[in-house]
Amino acid sequence: MTDPKQAYDVIILGTGFGGAVLATILARHGKRVLMIERNTHPRFAVGESTIPQMTMGMRILSVRHDIPELDHMSSAMRIRKHITSSCGVKRNFGFVYHRPGEPQRPAECNQVGANHGDDSESHLMRQDIDAYYFYTAVKYGAEPRQNVQVTEIEIEGSGVRVHDSRGNVYRGRYVVDGTGYDSILARKYGLRDAPTRLRTNVRSLFTHMVGVEPYDDHVEPRGAHRMPHAWHQGTLHHIFDGGWLWVIPFDNHEHATNPLCSVGLQLETHKFPRPEGVSPEQEFRDFLVRYPSTAAQFAGAHAVRDWVSTGRLQFASTRCFGDRFGLLSHAAGFIDPLFSRGLANTVEVNGALATTLLAALDDDDLSAERFSAVERLQQNLIDGNDKLVASAYIAFRDFELWNAWYRFWGLGSFLAMFRLRSAKMRYDESGERRFLDQLDDPPCPGRVAPDYPKFNALFETAVAVVAEVEAGQRSVASGRDELFAMLRGIDYAPPVYPWTDPNLRSSVADQAAVERVKTWVATQAPTDIKQLYFDVKTHAWLDSAPRDTTHPETQP
Numbered sequence: 401m402t403d404p405k406q407a408y409d410v411i412i413l414g415t416g417f418g419g420a421v422l423a424t425i426l427a428r429h430g431k432r433v434l435m436i437e438r439n440t441h442p443r444f445a446v447g448e449s450t451i452p453q454m455t456m457g458m459r460i461l462s463v464r465h466d467i468p469e470l471d472h473m474s475s476a477m478r479i480r481k482h483i484t485s486s487c488g489v490k491r492n493f494g495f496v497y498h499r500p501g502e503p504q505r506p507a508e509c510n511q512v513g514a515n516h517g518d519d520s521e522s523h524l525m526r527q528d529i530d531a532y533y534f535y536t537a538v539k540y541g542a543e544p545r546q547n548v549q550v551t552e553i554e555i556e557g558s559g560v561r562v563h564d565s566r567g568n569v570y571r572g573r574y575v576v577d578g579t580g581y582d583s584i585l586a587r588k589y590g591l592r593d594a595p596t597r598l599r600t601n602v603r604s605l606f607t608h609m610v611g612v613e614p615y616d617d618h619v620e621p622r623g624a625h626r627m628p629h630a631w632h633q634g635t636l637h638h639i640f641d642g643g644w645l646w647v648i649p650f651d652n653h654e655h656a657t658n659p660l661c662s663v664g665l666q667l668e669t670h671k672f673p674r675p676e677g678v679s680p681e682q683e684f685r686d687f688l689v690r691y692p693s694t695a696a697q698f699a700g701a702h703a704v705r706d707w708v709s710t711g712r713l714q715f716a717s718t719r720c721f722g723d724r725f726g727l728l729s730h731a732a733g734f735i736d737p738l739f740s741r742g743l744a745n746t747v748e749v750n751g752a753l754a755t756t757l758l759a760a761l762d763d764d765d766l767s768a769e770r771f772s773a774v775e776r777l778q779q780n781l782i783d784g785n786d787k788l789v790a791s792a793y794i795a796f797r798d799f800e801l802w803n804a805w806y807r808f809w810g811l812g813s814f815l816a817m818f819r820l821r822s823a824k825m826r827y828d829e830s831g832e833r834r835f836l837d838q839l840d841d842p843p844c845p846g847r848v849a850p851d852y853p854k855f856n857a858l859f860e861t862a863v864a865v866v867a868e869v870e871a872g873q874r875s876v877a878s879g880r881d882e883l884f885a886m887l888r889g890i891d892y893a894p895p896v897y898p899w900t901d902p903n904l905r906s907s908v909a910d911q912a913a914v915e916r917v918k919t920w921v922a923t924q925a926p927t928d929i930k931q932l933y934f935d936v937k938t939h940a941w942l943d944s945a946p947r948d949t950t951h952p953e954t955q956p
């Protein structure tokens with residue numbers, strides 16, 4: 401175990417996006433890394449819709465570790481140029497509310513922009529993205545083993561031994577588990593919290609299809625929703641009491657080469673228990689009949705692979721780190737595809753873990769205590785995401801409640817994004833790495849707004865208000881009114897978005913929004929927000945921020 405020529409510094413189990421990106425970073429720093437994968441790349445994976453915290457997070461990791469390939473994920477155009485043409489564009493988050501047995505009401509929808517001129521967030525064809533990062537890790541020196549079944553893992557004071565079904569024994573100093581839901585180490589050490597502390601209780605059916613038509617083509621009259629962007633240009637969420645359906649097209653731009661569209665239906669288990677003897681495909685078709693306005697875009701659609709029908713999606717772990725081992729984000733816990741936070745959490749945890757692990761290897765201190773800050777981050781991400789998502793499912797019972805609740809997600813996301821952008825801007829202006837390193841150590845790690853406790857307190861109160869609606873202690877109208885009153889009562893929400901007007905249901909971060917924010921910073925913004933996000937060269941920051949401009953494809 402002590403022979404440095406034979407032992408790896410880190411053995412990574414599972415080489416999805418999470419494992420491969422971490423392997424790349426560790427190998428880039430000269431660590432001896434072994435990657436063990438039970439499949440062979442490219443292989444199917446879900447987790448396809450990106451958010452700015454994730455793409456900006458990859459850009460920051462790229463700078464911090466001097467790995468240009470990590471920046472290739474930071475926008476749709478970069479992905480197309482450097483990785484693959486098989487991904488779609490995500491120019492908006494679209495939410496369209498449906499009632500059973502009724503045509504959709506055009507006033508009941510919301511849209512949040514994710515468009516930057518020609519560029520945007522992305523719909524990831526994960527098999528291609530994951531393969532790219534697996535090969536990138538190999539390029540930087542990580543050793544690959546694919547199609548390998550791990551049979552045993554021994555973790556002792558002096559090191560780690562991983563056995564495979566071919567009789568090989570790999571020795572290392574530390575083992576990282578990136579095997580996701582079916583985490584090997586969570587099973588070995590009984591790390592799952594059971595019964596789980598999580599509130600969200602949802603199952604999922606998903607597949608890839610061909611022939612899914614733009615929802616916009618079936619809205620009567622066309623453009624009736626009066627939204628800034630076409631729905632098909634973004635991740636479309638058909639939401640309803642008890643669940644939601646994702647539509648994630650990969651063929652939604654002029655350079656598209658991939659005809660597939662990802663489709664996934666989430667159902668609260670107590671409202672929609674799994675029907676006996678009904679195939680997932682039939683369950684999906686039955687859903688389309690129940691919510692008639694969802695059906696037309698799938699009339700000519702066919703699945704290209706078997707539907708996956710899951711049990712409850714949510715899981716968490718009582719702990720994620722032990723002596724000489726750690727779990728990546730998706731091995732530690734998962735809540736729901738809603739709000740697309742899985743990969744963002746993966747990137748955030750990978751960033752904190754990489755820094756901690758590199759230093760711990762150098763110090764030869766691989767104890768659980770050394771990773772306590774990353775443990776806290778993971779646990780807070782899981783719990784915060786659970787509150788966000790569980791409250792959204794409660795809000796789905798009534799469009800007006802949802803129309804209030806999703807603004808808390810939006811505001812929290814803007815603050816989290818401002819945090820990353822301003823850190824990067826400060827680094828660009830000064831060349832001082834501390835602005836990026838500080839991201840590992842915010843006052844509220846893993847919270848919705850990691851460096852702004854005031855918002856997190858507001859968020860907790862909003863979660864409690866929504867819970868009162870669920871418990872029958874408040875009417876829906878009272879909950880909705882209270883949420884809007886709370887938003888009206890704060891002075892720190894940058895006016896990117898019409899936070900407090902229920903009738904304004906969409907946002908675009910266009911030039912007008914930038915000008916609004918500039919004026920607000922100059923005249924009204926509280927000092928703490930200015931210091932956090934806008935103190936240095938405010939206008940340079942805002943002027944360089946990506947913004948929404950009209951693009952022919954975006955027109956509804």
Ligand SMILES: Cc1cc2nc3c(=O)[nH]c(=O)nc-3n(C[C@H](O)[C@H](O)[C@H](O)COP(=O)(O)OP(=O)(O)OC[C@H]3O[C@@H](n4cnc5c(N)ncnc54)[C@H](O)[C@@H]3O)c2cc1C
Pocket residue numbers: 413414415416417418419420436437438439445446447448449450548549550578579580581582584604606664713728729730731734736737740741742743744746
């Ligand atoms: C239904 C659903 C929808 C989602 N949608 C989104 C979304 O829209 N946006 C988003 O950001 N996130 C989403 N997520 C979350 C996202 O999928 C994860 O955050 C992401 O896949 C994590 O990457 P990973 O590499 O850690 O894990 P995974 O992608 O799960 O990769 C695990 C890897 O480990 C390998 N493996 C498994 N077991 C073993 C073993 N015993 N030995 C060796 N190798 C093994 C697997 O083959 C795989 O390659 C979604 C998740 C689900 C379940």
